[in-house]
Amino acid sequence: MMNDKNSQKIVDIIQNYARLHSLFVLAYGTGCGAIEIPPTMTSRYDAERFGIRGAATPRQADVLLITGYLTTKTLKRVIRVYEQMQDPKYVIGFGSCTINGGMYWDSYNTIKVLDKYLPVDVYINGCMPRPEAVIAGFVKLQSLIREGKAEGAKLYKDNLEQYRENQKKVIPNWVMPEYNW
Amino acid sequence: MEEIKSKIIERIKANFSDAKNKSYPGDRIDFSVNKETIPSILFYLKDEMGFKHLSHITCVDWLEENEFEVIFIIWSPLEKLKVFVRTRLDRDNPVMDNIDVIWRQAHTYEREMREMFGIQFNGLEAPQDFLLEDWEGMPPMRRDFDTEGYAAETFFERPGREDAKDVREILTERSGEIVPDFAKKYSR
Amino acid sequence: MEPILYKVFGAVVTIILAFVVGMTYMGLSRKITARVQNRVGPPVYQNFLDALKLISKKTAIHHGIMQMMGPAFFMVTSIGSLMFIPVLNDGRFFSNLNFEGDLVFLLYLMVFGPLGMALGAGQTGNPNSAIGVTRGLSQMVGFEIPWVMALVALMIQYDTTSIVGLMEAQSASGTWLVFSSPFAFIAAVLAMLGMFRYSPFDIVGAPTELASGPVAENGGKYLFTMMSSNSIFAFVKLTLYVDLFLGGADNLIELLIKTFAIYLIPMLYGLVSPRYRTEQAVRYFWGWPLFFGFLAIMYAVVF
């Protein structure tokens, strides 16, 4: 009965509804983007009306929000944080730096394309994106969840070896617990 | 102020024979010394002449002369004067004395210079990694380090910005300034 | 057999009621906070969505058996104390175990939850959790004292230690205890500020300093259990205040109105307050609340 396909579908719809209206965000405040989060959350733009809420630790979070350029040193921590999050989990890349390197395109220590290292569900472009853009990004993520297309975590799990290869290329000293869920 | 400045210069010249002075207007005094003299002149300035405060240590890469120039900037809160003490190191073998016994905060600057320029300080006790993590190869702040090439080689590039122009090129075009050849090669 | 089934059924209904009311109040508090800050705020049912999401989230890790026992202990406290508190006045409905325990028992049962949760937090090994726990326990020592003084004042004034007895005393005299022993009410309300852990007493979870403290390592089902037991516990505390000071409630509507009125006190106080340091919080409770506690006891002895 529980494994019935139709009932599973209904369960999925309900679960997705809950998930998309309750996004706990872990804002990994790298770069200049961290300053855009407070206005997004507070009175003027009020992201809480979409059920978006800050989470303090990766264990509780659903969305990893990467707010700017990532140096190789920070990338290691971000990967660790992402792997500590529990399924289902989503990643939002925030600002040009995460998309193509932005103004740091020729720096010796910042990565340029985030989705080679982590499965990004939604990119928000701009340098910096305004809070409106951030909220638009969240709404886009919500519609992806509703359609069941936000499957970054699954992508990561399936292509783990490839991701690992990319990650290890920029992080020579790789000391991290196994990722096996 | 000028009398005090000249007095200081005289005292330093009398005590340190290798100290060469270059005059600047304002509250700035400038000495160039040999690298062996650095600890003693700094000690002397701190203890005898009241330059209590180490403002900054910085390094300039004179690639063409194959030398590093390390500059110590110290400040006297009493006389309201600052002293630049410069020294030159051989670029192939950049070694000098550690001065963090004189000012503890020198430690941080020295670690940074060790990591970014590869200057070795004798007796500097600190973990190898400071700002970079697991860096191998040429220190990145040296001018002969090819940043763009390194980035292109190490990191992925998203297609679509090949036609983007370097901002510096546009700026030089606009201002009509002639860029020297070495700058074209290294200053990217 | 049938009375037991009947009792279990009544208990389940009470638990569901407490869960729903507690969750709604939490949602309302978020909404009111938002309106005070000139925001739209989340919908009132937001906490139900959060709970549903948390329970549907995968929990891939545990740090040991105590991490599971901690939330279970907390749930024992919430539901256990719910069983001993008369929800409605005449006791026809929801009289679960009301006559089996008294106030002193309830006091002890209510401190069990924080301790159990602290043990669960300790097992995770996160230093932030342990720091949060030490703060929480210290704060608990602070606010328990005026709270106990208020209760002792009530007990000696009416010569009973049972909640039902105090409610009967109110209905017999026809006046609420908030009027007949006002100092006890003041002391108890001041203690309640700490009990609800809103600002300025939110030093346990302090997300900016401690990464949410004791719950730092708990996501998914653990967080769900803690969240729901927290909301049940909120209902328990509110109902206890209503029973003790506001004469209980004859029907559910009255109960909701009274509990919400009480709930507004710590919430509105918290809205305009920054956060205390731990020793400031502890000393806060040993200042005016203690004074009112003494007044209450003196008042009870004299009258």
Add this chain to the structure above:
Amino acid sequence: MEMIHLILIIFLGGAVLTYFAGKVNDILRDALFILSILVPAILFFTNVNPESYIDLSIAGFNMKWGITHFGWIFSLIVLGLGVIVSFYAVSFMKGRDKVGSFYFNFILSIGAMLGILLSQDFVSFFIFWEIMTWSSYLMVVYNGNQVQKIGIKYFVFSAVGAYAMLMAIVITHSITGSFLITDLIAVFPQLSNQMHILIPILFLIGFGVKSAMMPLHVWAPGAYSNTPMAYTSVFSGALSKMGVYGMVLIMITLISHIPEGHWFREVIAWMGAFTAVLGTLWAVAQDDAKKLLAYSSVAQLGYIITGVAIGTELAMLSALFLSILHALFKGTLFMAVGAIEKQTGTSNFTEVSGLIRKMPWTFLASLMAIIALAGIPPLGGFVGKWMLYESLINSNHYILVIMIFFSSTAAFLYCYKFLFGFFLGQEEKEWAHVKEAPALMVVPMIILAAGTFILGAYPGLILSPIDAGMQAIGFEATQGHYWEMSVILNQWGDQVVLQPIVYAIFAIFLFFFLFLFFKSRKNTRYVTTKDISSSGEVPLEHENLTFSQNFFQPFLRAVEPVMRRQIDKYYNEFGRGLEAIFDFGRRIYTGNGQTYAIYVIIFVIILLFFKNNLFG
């Protein structure tokens, strides 16, 4: 031969035999040790009837031995705890030095405690009391470290107590001409007013030292933490209860004509409450488990003293119930510390952490004991605490209620510190090799912990002998008024029905535990405590993330004004003052003949002066 003689002879002979058997064979010694406690215990509980006495006369002293119903309660503690701990001690002492003398003193102090309970006259009472003191003193200095500081402190306080008691006994004899306790009780009401105060106070000093009452408690933390843990269980669990036993005899039988609420009782009750509060605060500040438990023992004895001093039926019930409970859980905790110390080599919270997965059974026993200590339902400690509060409220001691409640709430802090410090927190590589203690050590702990659990659901099991004992010293029957098999009531008739509570609590706990355990259990795996969310960092093996330094610093900062004053300091000042006086006295003897000549002359002059003045 009378059974009581036999029992005491077995204790004495067993002690000597065990000591010498150690020279022959270790296993023989261990077996003899257990037997010489187990056999008398069995004989005692099967063959000795309460309220049957034997008289004997030695060297002109009339003595009377036998057990009262009241003493029988304490014999439960002494022999029950003694037997269980003796099994533990065998395993604990394996591979240590001076095992023979440890066994000798252990048996002797158990025997002496039983002797105290058996003796119905002051001579044998005092002799057994001294044997107990001496054997425990030898245990305190057993380790050989800090003998100067701790051993002497214990010795001095015990001596002061003993002299006070001896003085009281001599006064009694000079008045009544008899050493029998019953004679004193019979004569007491006719004594003068001074004697009414003097005799109880002298006795109280004697008993207060052993039960670590407030100004006399200074010896306890050091002594408790310096003895081998196997003995400390008995030391804190049973030996300190001898003080309570004596105190009850004094408070109840001697001064039973002093009504409840008399200032004498009030003073004792307040002292008990202060003991509880300060002991708890000091326990919170400790970083060493032994010290923590020692201060906690002081605090717990404070509750008991308060209960005894209040002296209503409910208060007495609670004090005696707490005595038994304290023996159970504090015995368990000291044994657990002993096990941890044996396995890891230290008992300091700042060093050990994360033992829960290595020593799960020790953890379980400690958890149950801690819950009982904290007085949380449904375990036994709650029953005692509840009765204490109710008795205090019913007898109008409102400030005492607040103090006791403060102390027992603050007790949560050290309870948590104990569990967290040893068992929870980060699992460090340093302690990866630690194994669970041997079964012989774990099983006694579990048995005692289970005892607290059973008494939580069915306190009537132990309340009925307590009731019998209380009736023997002149209380009304309390069954039905204050307790049933699993119900406890207060004076106003408010009740706590324990059985359904226990069931309900367990049902809820099991339900949610199983829910958390089984939900997506297949996908859930264990991760080490290094796998935590620490801002994305991966802690390395050697990086110690445990939080154990300054554990309750904010709280201690809040209560700092109280903590600043230490009673220790006053005693030290007193000692220093005495030393100064003696030092001055020493200076009189200069060693110079001329000075002595001057002394003689001065003395003669003074004599002349006096003679002229007085007789002139």
